Amino acid sequence: MSFLDSPTRNLFFTGKGGVGKTSMACATAVRLADRGRRVLLVSTDPASNLDEVLGTELGTQPTPVESVPNLLALNLDPEAAAAEYRERMVGPYRGVLPEAAVQSMEEQFSGSCTIEIAAFDEFAKLLGDEQATAQFDHVVFDTAPTGHTLRLLTLPSAWTGYIEANTTGTSCLGPLAGLQAQAAVYRQTVETLADARATTLVLVARPEPSAFREADRTSSELRNLGVANQHLIVNGVFEAQSTSDRVAVAMQERTDNAIGGMPETLRGLQRSTVPLAGHSLIGIEALRSVHTDGPSPASGSQLPSPTGTGGDQHRDLQGERVSELIDDLADAGHGVILTMGKGGVGKTTIAAAVAVALAERGFEVHLSTTDPAAHVAATIAADDFAGLTVGRIDPVQETADYRDEVLRTAAADLDADGRALLEEDLRSPCTEEIAVFRAFAKAVDQGRGRFVVLDTAPTGHTILLLDSALAYHREVTRQSAEMPEAVQHLLPRLRDSDFTRVLVVTLPEATPVHEAARLQEDLRRASIEPYAWVINQSLVPLDVADATLRSRQDNELAFVEEVTQSLASRVALVPWQTHPPTGLTGLRRITADAATEVSGR
Numbered sequence: 001m002s003f004l005d006s007p008t009r010n011l012f013f014t015g016k017g018g019v020g021k022t023s024m025a026c027a028t029a030v031r032l033a034d035r036g037r038r039v040l041l042v043s044t045d046p047a048s049n050l051d052e053v054l055g056t057e058l059g060t061q062p063t064p065v066e067s068v069p070n071l072l073a074l075n076l077d078p079e080a081a082a083a084e085y086r087e088r089m090v091g092p093y094r095g096v097l098p099e100a101a102v103q104s105m106e107e108q109f110s111g112s113c114t115i116e117i118a119a120f121d122e123f124a125k126l127l128g129d130e131q132a133t134a135q136f137d138h139v140v141f142d143t144a145p146t147g148h149t150l151r152l153l154t155l156p157s158a159w160t161g162y163i164e165a166n167t168t169g170t171s172c173l174g175p176l177a178g179l180q181a182q183a184a185v186y187r188q189t190v191e192t193l194a195d196a197r198a199t200t201l202v203l204v205a206r207p208e209p210s211a212f213r214e215a216d217r218t219s220s221e222l223r224n225l226g227v228a229n230q231h232l233i234v235n236g237v238f239e240a241q242s243t244s245d246r247v248a249v250a251m252q253e254r255t256d257n258a259i260g261g262m263p264e265t266l267r268g269l270q271r272s273t274v275p276l277a278g279h280s281l282i283g284i285e286a287l288r289s290v291h292t293d294g295p296s297p298a299s300g301s302q303l304p305s306p307t308g309t310g311g312d313q314h315r316d317l318q319g320e321r322v323s324e325l326i327d328d329l330a331d332a333g334h335g336v337i338l339t340m341g342k343g344g345v346g347k348t349t350i351a352a353a354v355a356v357a358l359a360e361r362g363f364e365v366h367l368s369t370t371d372p373a374a375h376v377a378a379t380i381a382a383d384d385f386a387g388l389t390v391g392r393i394d395p396v397q398e399t400a401d402y403r404d405e406v407l408r409t410a411a412a413d414l415d416a417d418g419r420a421l422l423e424e425d426l427r428s429p430c431t432e433e434i435a436v437f438r439a440f441a442k443a444v445d446q447g448r449g450r451f452v453v454l455d456t457a458p459t460g461h462t463i464l465l466l467d468s469a470l471a472y473h474r475e476v477t478r479q480s481a482e483m484p485e486a487v488q489h490l491l492p493r494l495r496d497s498d499f500t501r502v503l504v505v506t507l508p509e510a511t512p513v514h515e516a517a518r519l520q521e522d523l524r525r526a527s528i529e530p531y532a533w534v535i536n537q538s539l540v541p542l543d544v545a546d547a548t549l550r551s552r553q554d555n556e557l558a559f560v561e562e563v564t565q566s567l568a569s570r571v572a573l574v575p576w577q578t579h580p581p582t583g584l585t586g587l588r589r590i591t592a593d594a595a596t597e598v599s600g601r
Contacts, residue, residue, distance in 0.1 A: 001028065001231075001233065001272040002231070002270055002272060003200050003202065003231040003270065003272075004028065004031065004032070007032065007138060007200070008138075008196075008197065008198055008199055008200045008229070009137070009138055009139065009198050009199075010127065010138070010139050010141070010192065010198055010199040010200070011025075011028060011138065011139070011140045011141065011199075011200050011202060012141045012143055012199065012200070012201045012202060013025040013028075013140070013141065013142055013143060013202045013204055014143045014201065014202070014203060014204070014218060015203050015204035015205050015211065015214065015215055015218065016205065016206075016210065016211045016214035016215065016343065016344055017342060017343015017344035017345075018206075018342060018343050018344010018345055018507070018512070019204045019205050019206045019211050019235055019236075019344060020204055020206070020235040020236065020274075020281070021142055021143065021204045022043070022045075022048075022049060022050065022053055022142050022511070023053065023235070023281040023287070023290070024202070024204050024233055024235060024274070024290075025041065025140050025141070025142035026041065026050070026053050026054060026142070026281075026287050027281070027287045027288075027290040028140055028202075029041040029071055029073070029138075029140045030068055030071065030284060030287045030288060031288075032137075032138050032140075033065075033068050033069065033070040033071035034068070034288070036070060037070060037137040037138055038070050038135060038136045038137045038138070039070060039071050039072070039136060039137065039138045039139075039140060040062055040072050040073070040074070040126075040133055040136040040138070040139045040140070041054075041065075041071065041072070041073040041074075041140045041142065042073070042074055042075075042076065042123075042126060042139060042140065042141050042142065043073075043074075043075045043076065043141075043142045043143075044076050044119065044123055044141060044142070044143050045142065045143065048075045048076075048142070049511045049514070049515060050073055050075055050142060051075070052282060052510065052511060052514060053281065053282055053283075053287070053511070054066075054073060054284070055282070055283050055284065056073065058073050058074055058075050059074065059075070059077075060074055060075060060076065060077050060080050060081070060122075061074060062074050065284075066284075067284050068284055072136075076119050076122050076123060078118065078119045081118040081119050081121065081122050082118040082119075084118070085118035085121055086106065086118075089105070090102060090105045090106055093105065123189075124185050124186055124189045125185060126139060127139070127141075127188075127189045127192050127193070128185040128186060128187075128188035128189030128190075128192060129185050129188070130188075190226075193225065193226065193227050194225070194226035194227060194228075196228060196229035199227065199229060200229050200230070200231055201222055201227050201229060201230045201231070202230075202231050202232075202233060203215045203218060203219060203230060203231070203232045203233070203266075203269070204233045204235055205232065205233070205234055205235065205266075206234075206235055206236050206344075207234055207236060207237050207238075207254075207255040207258040207259050208254075208258050209258050209261060209580075211344075212258060212261070212262050212263060212266060213263070215232065215266060216263040216265055216266055219265060219266065219269070220265065230269050231269060231270050231271070231272070232266055232269040232270070232271045232272070233271075233272045233273075233274060234259065234271060234272070234273050234274070235274045236274065236275075236276045236277075237255055237259070237273050237274065237275055237276060238251050238252055238255050238275070238276040238548070239252060239255075239275070240252040240546060241546050241547060241548065242545050242546050244545065245544055245545040245546045245549070246578065247539070247542055247543075247544050247546070247549060247576070247578060248544065248545070248546035248549055250578035250579070251549070251576075251578075254580060274290060274291075275291070276548060276552075277289070277290075277548075278547070278548040278549075278550075278551030278552050278555070279551060279552075279555060280509060280510050280555055282510050282511075322572050322574070322590070322591050322592070323357070323591055323592065325532060325570070325572055326354065326357045326358065326361075326591055329354065329358065329501055329531075330358055330361050330363065332498060332499075332501075333363070334363075334447060334448065334449060334450055334451055335447045335451060335452075335498070335499045335500060335501065336443075336444050336447035336451075336452045336453075336454065336493070336494075336499060336500045336501070337351075337354055337451065337452070337453045337454070337500075337501045337502075337503065338454050338456055338500065338501070338502045338503065339351040339354070339453070339454070339455055339456065339503045339505050339534075340456050340502055340503070340504055340505065340519060340523075341504055341505040341506050341512065341515075341516050341519065342506065342507075342511070342512045342515045342516065342519075344507075345505045345506050345507050345512050345516075345536055346505055346507075346536040346537060346574075347455050347456065347505045348369065348455045349536070349581050349582075349587070349590070350503065350505050350534050350536060350574070350590070351367060351369075351453050351454070351455035352367060352453075352455075352587055353581070353587040353588075353590040353591050354453055354503070354591070355367040355388060355451070355453040356388065356584060356587045356588065356591075357588075357591040358451050358453070359387040359388040362387070363387065363450065363451050364387050364449075364450040364451065365387060365388050365389070365450065365451040365452075365453060366388075366389045366390075366391065366443075366446060366450060366451070366452050366453070367388065367389070367390045367391070367453045367455070368390070368391040368392060368393060368443055368452065368453070368454055368455070369392050369393065369454065369455040369456070370393045370436065370439075370440050370443075370454060370455075370456050393436060393439040393440060393443065395432050395435070395436050398432075398435040398436055398438070398439045399431055399432045399435040399436075401435070402431065402434065402435035402438060403426045403431065403435075406422070406426060407419075407422070407423070407426070410422060411423075437487075438484060438486075438487065440454075440490075441484065441486040441487045441490045442484070442486045444486065444490055444493055444494070444500070445485075445486035445489065445490075445493075447493070447499065447500075494526075494528055495526070495527045495528055497529055497531070500528070501531035501532075502523065502528060502529075502530045502531055503530070503531060503532055503533070503534050504516050504519060504520060504530045504532070504533045504534070504568070505533075505534045505536055506533065506534070506535055506536070506563070507535070507536055507537055507538075508535050508537075508538045508539075508540065508556035508557075508559045508560050509555075509556070509559060510559065513559045513562060513563060513567075516533070516567075517567055520567065530568070531570070532568065532570040532571065532572060533563055533567065533568040533570070533571045533572070534571070534572045534574060535559075535560060535563060535571060535572070535573045535574065536574045537574065537575075537576045537577075538556055538560065538573050538574065538575055538576060539552055539553040539556055539575075539576055540553060540556050540557055540560050540573065540575075541573060541575045542575055542576065560573065574590055577589060577590070
């Protein structure tokens with residue numbers, strides 16, 4: 001990786017969910033530490049899996065990583081940061097102000113926006129306060145999936161601008177004293193992000209068109225934020241070792257076509273290529289084996305010897321057809337279907353395939369997304385056939401509409417000062433969270449008369465979105481006296497298994513499976529029971545001869561068995577497709593009778 005020839009102090013890793021940001025960030029941190037550099041590795045992802053990749057239990061304070069001298073790591077836990085931030089803001093007033101006033105302050109700090117600003121507060125401290133990381137030579141940031149990352153990187157400018165424009169000292173976060181005290185740190189954060197001598201932004205992408213499109217969009221938006229020192233890693237490049245293996249040949253062809261069609265702006269960046277590994281990048285030795293710009297290792301000392309004999313070995317995992325899963329979903333005649341899981345596991349593709357299958361059964365279906373980095377439009381066009389509509393919950397548009405609505409209603413009887421205060425409050429970044437949540441509730445409400453298939457955001461954002469339902473009433477009634485009916489009924493509808501069906505989507509790999517398991521636990525705590533799991537892009541049902549693919553097939557089998565035997569009562573196993581699963585033909589292949597479904601316990 002050429003950016004490591006003369007590494008900057010701060011290294012950011014970002015990109016579409018599931019492209020390997022954590023693996024590349026960890027491999028980079030280990031390599032720098034092995035050179036004797038003092039390194040701090042930080043995850044800003046609400047759904048971080050640094051612990052699993054590094055094999056070390058981490059907390060919110062720098063923790064030494066076992067077997068890697070000079071490397072420490074931490075997770076910025078949004079919930080813990082919010083609790084600490086809340087107490088830091090409210091604590092000094094306990095015993096000073098009346099109890100009712102203290103309770104009011106706590107209410108103001110209870111919304112999901114508080115979680116975001118608290119996490120940002122910790123992030124800004126690490127990046128903008130040199131003393132906080134003075135003992136380290138490098139700080140490596142394993143950032144959240146793209147939508148959250150852009151939100152996080154926008155916050156320094158957003159909050160700095162908001163603090164400078166605010167004249168009342170209040171916001172949706174409560175008193176702004178805590179933010180104003182940090183103003184100097186926030187300004188330094190903005191400057192550090194834009195300083196090419198101090199910061200490198202590493203874009204990570206799989207050799208897939210959607211990942212390259214996302215990297216291209218991210219690159220442009222970061223340049224607009226002043227972050228121009230960028231490097232591209234193309235992760236998981238496959239080179240077939242046998243022309244007789246049709247799966248291997250198809251995989252290399254898809255890889256070559258994607259790289260050949262890479263956007264021109266990305267071609268202008270310095271680039272590193274990481275071959276597809278036959279093993280999981282879990283553990284320090286696996287991370288040390290990461291190499292770039294060469295052919296993929298197939299077997300030998302670095303990889304387990306392949307023992308798989310192809311799809312025939314795993315016939316016992318095959319059961320009902322995927323089309324029967326769709327038939328069962330169709331029995332209700334209407335309702336909401338949510339695809340949820342880690343970024344990059346194929347939620348959009350599965351959601352689109354389900355929507356197409358239901359529409360072709362004669363139902364009225366609306367396919368939409370709450371993901372800030374939506375790709376639904378690139379997967380299917382709404383005019384392909386009657387009965388299916390495609391949309392997106394656009395944060396920018398929803399926020400503008402929400403501001404207009406509040407000003408039209410709540411500001412009608414306010415005097416000039418009151419209206420100015422409300423307008424100021426609506427300019428805060430928190431307003432977007434409220435607006436998007438309202439749109440999500442409206443989309444769920446539409447399931448009363450038709451099917452609504454929602455391709456949701458990556459796990460961390462989704463959980464924050466669902467959690468915010470519990471505090472939404474307090475948040476929205478601060479700006480408007482009206483509580484939309486769709487919001488009032490949201491939680492009961494999400495908890496109604498006859499109305500809402502949750503499909504947990506994962507890949508047959510350690511991190512996606514274990515993160516999906518955590519998602520399922522969170523859903524169950526919210527009294528939401530998943531309907532089924534979908535293991536996507538699996539090599540297990542296929543006959544492969546290529547050594548790397550056979551190693552990956554063997555590696556997958558353990559995770560397929562973990563899901564079917566321990567985690568889910570119903571599991572759909574979708575094979576890796578030799579042709580990209582886009583357009584009607586590709587989506588129909590996913591839910592065709594030839595697809596595979598396995599039964600769990």
